[in-house]
Amino acid sequence: MPQRGLAGVTVMRPEHSAPILPRLRGRVGRRTRQLLLAALLGSLMSGVALAFIRPIEYGFTAFGQVASRASWLLVVVPALGGLISGWLYEVFRTPGEGKGVSRVMWSIYRKRGRLPALEGVRTWLASSATIATGGSAGPEGPIAAIGSVIGSQLAKLFRLPPRQMTTLLGCGAAAGISSVFNTPIAGVFFVTEVMLRDLSSRTFAPIVVAAVVSTAITQSVAGGHPLFPTPEDFGDGAFAWWEIPNYLLLGLLCGAGAAGFGALIGFVGSRFRKVNVGTPVRACLGGAILGLLAFVWHLVANDAANLPPFLGKSYDQIKLLLEPLHYEDRTWQFVGLLLLVGVSKGVATAVTFGSGGSGGLFAPSLFMGAAIGGAFGFLVDQAGWLPSASPAHYALVGMGAMVAGTTHAPLTAIFLAYEITRSYSVMLPLMLAAVLAVAIARALRRDSVYTASLSRAGVRLGPISDLGALRSSTPADLKLVAPVFVHPDETAERLLALSSKLHVDDFVVVDRKDRYVGLVTSEDLREALVYREALPLLQVEEMMRPNLPTVGPEEPLDEVLDRFVQHDVHTLAVVDPVSKSVMGLASRLAVMGHYHRASHEEEEGDEV
Structure with missing residues (x-):
């Protein structure tokens, strides 16, 4: 309901209007309702x-x-897939930065979790076109994005407030990953550790419910076997302390490889963006380059029956690398082959994503990690x-370490490697290598493969904490300070009189049409007082700061807080983006007070 604040302006407060099922709201509390919606979303996502x-x-x-019957199709089909994917992104445009998981994170940080339904349709079709035609990508990123869109739309349908919308968005992503990989624990931690960066209980519980329900239904339909089953004797032998240096070295190699992989994707993407053609043609060109790499591999390997190992998800190749018998009776040249395959996968993935293809990065990271780990293990x-x-x-340890390095999410990587194999025997070295890989990757490259595009767009990603209170709030949630308006041609003496009165x-400095021009701060006024005798001659336009940023009424408060830090002022004007009229002043103290209250809200205040 509209309320009048100190600024004398009308500020719209979030209003929880009646949902489609009003009896659901009346009979159960907010927490229980969210758990029920999470279960519903998990059922749908399976x-x-x-x-x-x-x-x-x-x-x-x-x-x-x-392609086994006509090798020239190795070039044509990926190019066609890139053309379709690029056309979909060109025609069905949606606002935001990045693709897949990065786009979802952008909506969390900048749009309070609001994702248009078109984003899910576009991601579904473009990713299918990319992966099915040989693009080097996996299905986990797209299904997380699709689940996020469905969760956002479900929250919109039930008219949930922004924070619950973000949580339901995460429920959809976790349910999707859990179903595709059969990994409910990894799905939960990927969402909380990477996407939401929020491990609070109010977020964690619904996401767990969605992941468990989705996995249970999927297992009842498709079976509960792990994605990459290992032999029965895979776990023979215990981890001994003298193995620690080897796994530390493997973690270091995977961390460096992860940083290099992320840098390669960024480099190739920047080169493709300089090609002055439309998105469909650029993606088609990337598909053709990928096809040429596949064709050359086909000629060198002289293997017409099988596609090159770096095309598609590469799941079959990962299964081979996890088979101990695959390494028997091999020569030293096998190490070079594994490294060549791993590098080829990285290049193919960079070309796929850099040119505009759509897909996930889990599968390529798993494959490259398996190749590095297998080669290192063979040397050992x-x-x-x-x-x-x-x-x-x-x-197996290399798989987890590589995922940890590319995502900067060690918990996700550890549980993912365990759940896709159900092998606990390497859990201890896996934990060690994953943590070291993240440390090395962060030291070499600040951003993960998911946050690089967000950083280029200026999106701030803080540490994992309860920053959701700021991301899901806007200046409308603050008590705005009443602005005092002056005009550029007024004198400093007039300001001093107003300040005393x-x-x-x-x-706030406005023109004759009451449009924002600039701000005169207390610091500006104090500087003017040094020359008190000149106050009648000093005009406001000589004192004001025209370059101070303004705040939009719908901007997230974490971005507002960033502006306060960058410019070291106490207030900023909240300006209507259309009329340019000033709605009030947002103060640094009000923003921090709102964050403090939201972060320390007692959970007992929620209905159970």
Whole structure:
């Protein structure tokens, strides 16, 4: 309901109007209602995930069959897939930065979790076109984005407030990842650790419910087998302390590789953006380059029956690298082959994403980690440092360490590597390598593969904490300070008189049509008082700060706080973006007070 604040302006307060099912709101509390919606979303996402992944698998299989009979299709099909993907992004434009998970994070940080339905449709179709035609990407990022869109739309349907909308968005993402990978724990931690960066109980519980329900339904339909099952004797042998240096070195290698991979994606993307053609043509060009790489691999390997290992999700190749028998009777040249395959996957992924393709980065990271780990493990085994160690163990640890390095999310990577194999035997070295990989990757490159595009757009990502209180709030949630208006041609003496009479320090400068021109701060007034005899001659336009940023009524408060820090002022004008009229003054004290109250809100205040 509209309320009048100190500024004398009408500020719209969030109003919880009646939802479509009013009886649901009346009979259960907010917390219980959110859990029920999370369960509903988890049920829905299990079907959505299957509907998304199955056509991609069928399409990629068909691509392999036709390419085995006509090798020139290795170039044509990826180019066609890139053209379709680029056309979809060109025609169905939506506001925001990045793609997939990055786009969802942008909406969380800048749009309070609001995602248009068109974003989900576009991501679904573009990712399917990219992956099914050989683009080097995985399905986990797109299904997380699709689930996020569905969660956002469901929250909109029930008219939930922004913070609950963001949580439901996370529920959809976790449910989607859990269904595709059969990894509910990793799905939960990916959302809380990477996307929301919020581990509070009010966020954690609904996301767990959505992930568990989605996984349970998916397992009942498609089975509960791990994505990459390992042999029964895979876990033979215990982790010994003398193995620690080897796994530390592997973590270092994967961390450096992850940083290099992220930098390669950024470099290739910047080169493609300089190509002055439309998005469809650019993506088509990237697909053609990827196809040429595949064609050259086909000629060198002389293997017409199988697609190159760096095309598509590369799940079959990961399964091979986790098989201990795959490393028997190999020569030293096998190490070079594994490294070549890993580098080829990185290049193929950079071309796919840099040119405008759509997909996820989990699968490429897993494959590259398995290749690095397998090669390192083979060297260890051949050198006789640890005769009991299998290169397959190092491949699994490398998978987790690489994901940790690319995402900067060690918990997600550890649980993902465990759940996709159900092998606990390497959990200890996996934890060690993952943590070190994150440290190395962050030291070499500040941004993860998901936050790089956000950083370029100026989006601030703070540490994991309860920053959701600021991201989901706007100046409308503050008690605005009543502005005192002056005109540029008034004198400093007039300001001093107003300051003494009204006990205010900051003045809003407007033109004759009451449009914002600038701000005179208390510091400006104090500087003018040094030359008190000149006050009658000093005009406001000579004192004001025209370059101070203003605040929009719908901007998230975390961005507002950033502006206070950058400019070191006590107030900023809240300006209507259309009329340019001043709605009030947002103070630094009000922003911090709102954050403090929201962060320390007692959970007992919620209905149970």
